[in-house]
Amino acid sequence: MTFRVLTLNNISVRGLDRFPRDRYEVASEIGHPDAVLVRSADMHEMSLPESVKAIARAGAGTNNIPVGKFSKLGVPVFNAPGANANAVKELVIAGLFLAARNICPAWEYVRGLKGNDDQLDEAVEKGKKKFVGYELPGRTLGVIGLGAIGVEVANTAHALGMHVLGFDPQITVQRAWQLSSGVEQALSLDDLFSRCDMVTVHVPLIDATKHLVNANRLRLLKDRGVILNFARAGIVDEAAIIESLDAGKLSAYVCDFPTARVKDHPRVVALPHLGASTGEAEENCAVMVADTLRDFLENGNVRNSVNFPEAVLPRTPGAARIAIANENVPNMVGQISTALAAANLNIADLLNKSRGDLAYTLIDIDGAVPDSVIGQLRGIDGVLTVRKV
Numbered sequence: 115m116t117f118r119v120l121t122l123n124n125i126s127v128r129g130l131d132r133f134p135r136d137r138y139e140v141a142s143e144i145g146h147p148d149a150v151l152v153r154s155a156d157m158h159e160m161s162l163p164e165s166v167k168a169i170a171r172a173g174a175g176t177n178n179i180p181v182g183k184f185s186k187l188g189v190p191v192f193n194a195p196g197a198n199a200n201a202v203k204e205l206v207i208a209g210l211f212l213a214a215r216n217i218c219p220a221w222e223y224v225r226g227l228k229g230n231d232d233q234l235d236e237a238v239e240k241g242k243k244k245f246v247g248y249e250l251p252g253r254t255l256g257v258i259g260l261g262a263i264g265v266e267v268a269n270t271a272h273a274l275g276m277h278v279l280g281f282d283p284q285i286t287v288q289r290a291w292q293l294s295s296g297v298e299q300a301l302s303l304d305d306l307f308s309r310c311d312m313v314t315v316h317v318p319l320i321d322a323t324k325h326l327v328n329a330n331r332l333r334l335l336k337d338r339g340v341i342l343n344f345a346r347a348g349i350v351d352e353a354a355i356i357e358s359l360d361a362g363k364l365s366a367y368v369c370d371f372p373t374a375r376v377k378d379h380p381r382v383v384a385l386p387h388l389g390a391s392t393g394e395a396e397e398n399c400a401v402m403v404a405d406t407l408r409d410f411l412e413n414g415n416v417r418n419s420v421n422f423p424e425a426v427l428p429r430t431p432g433a434a435r436i437a438i439a440n441e442n443v444p445n446m447v448g449q450i451s452t453a454l455a456a457a458n459l460n461i462a463d464l465l466n467k468s469r470g471d472l473a474y475t476l477i478d479i480d481g482a483v484p485d486s487v488i489g490q491l492r493g494i495d496g497v498l499t500v501r502k503v
């Protein structure tokens with residue numbers, strides 16, 4: 115069997131190389147794709163053929179993908195958690211220095227100077243007092259969202275001598291273990307803002323995080339504060355940012371999202387969405403998500419999905435496998451096993467997991483499974499997809 119993978123963005127060759135060419139066709143234009151491989155392409159208005167069984171995001175954020183729509187269709191969306199975290203961390207730490215030392219306006223000042231070396235020297239020595247900055251040790255950084263990126267940023271800033279406050283009500287045990295014991299827990303967002311010189315956001319863009327950085331919270335920040343946003347544009351209220359910059363309350367906004375509203379402001383440093391744009395991060399993401407996708411297409415296993423439950427079942431030698439996604443309602447496994455028993459099929463192994471409104475079942479069956487049985491399973495009310503793998 116050959117799988118077809120449609121790519122919507124350029125994906126690192128090392129990731130694409132994970133798909134054996136004798137079993138996979140991978141292209142940016144392809145009919146009847148089994149899966150879609152994507153980075154930041156906006157999929158919200160895209161209509162995809164029914165052949166699509168999985169969406170794989172070679173990166174972290176999935177706000178460009180209509181995840182809810184795919185959940186209703188029983189299609190898993192995968193991402194590459196942590197695979198680009200170091201790249202983002204390095205750029206955020208660079209952002210702290212850009213802001214603290216006024217590097218961008220100072221650089222622009224120098225590029226605007228004219229004259230011979232003596233004249234330049236005079237202008238440099240006269241002009242440099244406009245760009246006096248500050249050092250990071252002793253300053254307080256607030257890190258909102260202590261996931262893959264936030265933890266790395268918090269630990270590095272702490273190692274640089276900053277006092278670091280973190281806020282993440284849903285921090286995982288794994289991330290809590292990784293966090294330096296020197297990072298202090300903020301009691302609330304307002305508590306964090308009121309104690310910080312600089313604040314950086316590392317949360318996904320969802321309804322709950324839209325305009326998380328707003329006028330009220332900016333007022334709490336210490337004077338001449340800095341906001342860093344390498345998460346998503348919509349997490350900050352840009353109008354409030356501009357107002358606060360113009361009022362001199364905020365000294366800089368450093369971000370990865372050059373919108374029309376912010377990009378030309380003299381106190382804004384806006385980069386062209388470069389957070390994950392290193393060769394290493396692009397490779398890590400592409401390799402991780404390609405391996406995840408292959409395991410799903412070839413074995414039905416689910417790892418690193420943002421909408422499906424984790425479901426990994428070692429294959430029973432000699433058994434046929436079916437993978438079923440269904441609504442998470444009572445008696446689904448009962449109906450499925452009754453249909454298999456009626457067809458005289460014996461279950462060798464079974465895994466059933468649920469997450470929110472979705473449930474997912476992997477069943478290894480002794481012997482072959484006739485197509486007629488697959489059709490019967492598809493006919494059960496609440497079943498979304500059935501696949502022989």
Ligand SMILES: NC(=O)c1ccc[n+]([C@@H]2O[C@H](COP(=O)([O-])OP(=O)(O)OC[C@H]3O[C@@H](n4cnc5c(N)ncnc54)[C@H](O)[C@@H]3O)[C@@H](O)[C@H]2O)c1
Nearest residue numbers: 174175259260261262263282284316317318344345389390
């Ligand atoms: N600029 C870039 O190129 C780039 C690269 C990677 C990721 N990102 C963005 O950064 C985001 C975070 O990435 P990550 O890899 O750290 O993801 P992650 O899932 O590992 O971490 C996100 C963290 O945010 C926390 N969180 C969610 N809602 C919160 C809230 N209301 N308050 C506080 N914490 C909250 C979660 O509990 C989680 O720990 C991504 O969703 C993406 O939008 C940007």
Ligand SMILES: O=C(O)[C@H](O)COP(=O)(O)O
Nearest residue numbers: 153154172173174175390
């Ligand atoms: O969420 C992410 O992983 C980043 O925003 C990276 O996006 P990109 O893959 O388009 O660089």
